[in-house]
Amino acid sequence: MxxxxxxxxxxxxxxxxxxxxxxxxxxxxVRTGRHRGVDTAWGLGFTAVALTGFLLSDGQGDLGRRVLAxxxxxVWGLRLSVHLWWHARGKDEDPRYAAMLSRAPAGPAxxxxxxxxxxxxxxxILWFVSLPVQIAQRxxxxxGLLTVLALALWLLGLTFETVGDHQLARFRADPANRGRVLxxxxxxxxxxxxxxxxxxxxxxxxxxxxxxxxxxATLLSPLLMTYLLAFGSGRPxxxxxxxxxxPEWTAYAARTSAFVPRPPR
Numbered sequence: 393m394x395x396x397x398x399x400x401x402x403x404x405x406x407x408x409x410x411x412x413x414x415x416x417x418x419x420x421x422v423r424t425g426r427h428r429g430v431d432t433a434w435g436l437g438f439t440a441v442a443l444t445g446f447l448l449s450d451g452q453g454d455l456g457r458r459v460l461a462x463x464x465x466x467v468w469g470l471r472l473s474v475h476l477w478w479h480a481r482g483k484d485e486d487p488r489y490a491a492m493l494s495r496a497p498a499g500p501a502x503x504x505x506x507x508x509x510x511x512x513x514x515x516x517i518l519w520f521v522s523l524p525v526q527i528a529q530r531x532x533x534x535x536g537l538l539t540v541l542a543l544a545l546w547l548l549g550l551t552f553e554t555v556g557d558h559q560l561a562r563f564r565a566d567p568a569n570r571g572r573v574l575x576x577x578x579x580x581x582x583x584x585x586x587x588x589x590x591x592x593x594x595x596x597x598x599x600x601x602x603x604x605x606x607x608x609a610t611l612l613s614p615l616l617m618t619y620l621l622a623f624g625s626g627r628p629x630x631x632x633x634x635x636x637x638x639p640e641w642t643a644y645a646a647r648t649s650a651f652v653p654r655p656p657r
Contacts, residue, residue, distance in 0.1 A: 399530060402448040406526055407519050409444040413437040414515040418507055427493070427506050428486035430514060435473035437518045438525075439466045445526045453530040460535060461528040461600050464546055468593050471550070475557055488629055521594060521617045523610040528601040535600070542599035549592025552578060552653075556585030573640050581653040583644070584630065587621040588651055594618070622651045 417433035442465035449458055480486075489510060496505040559577040563569050578585035591614070598614040601607030620626055627650060647657040 398448070398452070402445060402530075403526065405448055406441045406444045406522070407515075409440040410437045410515045410519040410522075411512075413440050414511040418511040421506065421511075422503060426485045427489045427510050428480050428483070430489075430510050431480065431486070432473045432477040434514060434518060435469035435471070435476070437469075437515065438522055439469035439473075441519060441522045442466055442469070442525050442529075445522075445529045449529040452532075453528075454532055454534045457531055457533075457535050457539075457600065458529045460539070461525045461597065464543075464593075464597060464600075465522070465525050468546075468550060471554065472590075479561070488625075517616070517620070521613045523613045524594075524598040524601040524607060527604075527607050527610055528597070531601065531604045531607070533604065536603050538599055538603040542596045542602075544596070545592050545599060546596030549589040549594075549596060551589070552592065553586040553589030556589065560586075571638075573638070573644050575640075575644050575648070578653070580648065580656050582649045582651060584621075584627050584651060585653070587626045587630075588653060590626075591618045591621050591651075627651060 413433050413436050414430070417430050418427075420429055421427040442462045446458055446462040489506075492509060493502050493506055496502040556578045559579060560574055563574040582588050594614045594617045598607070598610060601610060631645075
C-alpha cells in the first residue's frame with residue numbers, strides 16, 4: 393500500500409517547523425550573547441516537527457500509529473529540553489560553541505557563523521533524524537508486532553538517559569565531588585548512558601516505521617544520530633577537557649565501555 397502523495401509537501405512543512413524553532417533560538421542567542429540555548433531548542437525542534445507531521449497526516453495515516461509516534465517523540469524531546477535548560481541556567485557560553493565561534497572575528501561575521509554552523513545545521517540534522525517519525529505518521533496500517541519491540545527499545549533508551557542524567561546531577565550537586573569522575577550506577581556500565589539512551593530512542597522510533605517498506609528508506613536517520621552521539625558531537629566532545637587527563641579518568645575509561653553498556657572490566 394503506497395504512502396499519500398502529499399508527503400513531499402508535508403516534509404517541506406516539517407522542515408519549516410524545524411527552521412522556525414532554530415531561528416527563534418538564534419534570535420535569543422544573538423540578544424543574550426550566548427548560543428548554548430540551542431541545546432534546549434534541539435528537543436523542542438523534534439517536538440515541533442512531530443506535531444506538525446501529526447496535523448498534516450490527519451485522515452491519511454493510521455490514527456493509533458500517528459498518536460504513538462507523536463507522543464513518543466514529544467515526551468523525549470520535551471524531557472530533554474527541560475533537562476538541558478535546567479542544567480544551563482545561569483551558566484556562561486558552552487565551551488563547544490565558544491571554541492567554534494572563535495574562528496570568526498567578533499561582530500557580524502561571528503553571528504553569521506553561528507547561524508550557519510550552530511542553528512541551520514542543527515535544524516537540518518533534526519529534520520533528517522526525524523524522518524522515521526514523519527513516515528510512521530503516514531503509514532496506513534495499524535501498529536503491528538514490531539511496535540512492541542519499538543516501544544521496548546524506546547523505553548530502554550528513555551530510562552537510560554533519564555536515570556543517567558539524574559545520577560550525574562546528584563553527583564555534581566555534592567561539593568565533595570568537584571573535579572572527580574562519576575563511576576557508579578549506570579555510569580559504571582557505560583561512560584555515556586545518556587547518549588546511549590538517545591540512540592536507543594531513535595532506533596525505537598525507526599522501528600515504528602520499519603514494518604512498511606517506506607520506513608526502511610529512513611534507515612540513515614538513526615544511523616546518523618548514533619554516529620553523532622558515539623563518534624561526532626556527543627561522546628568525543630564530552631570527553632575533552634582537563635578531567636579526561638586525570639589518572640582517575642584514565643582508570644575509569646580503561647574499565648568502562650565508551651558507549652554500549654557492559655559490565656565493567
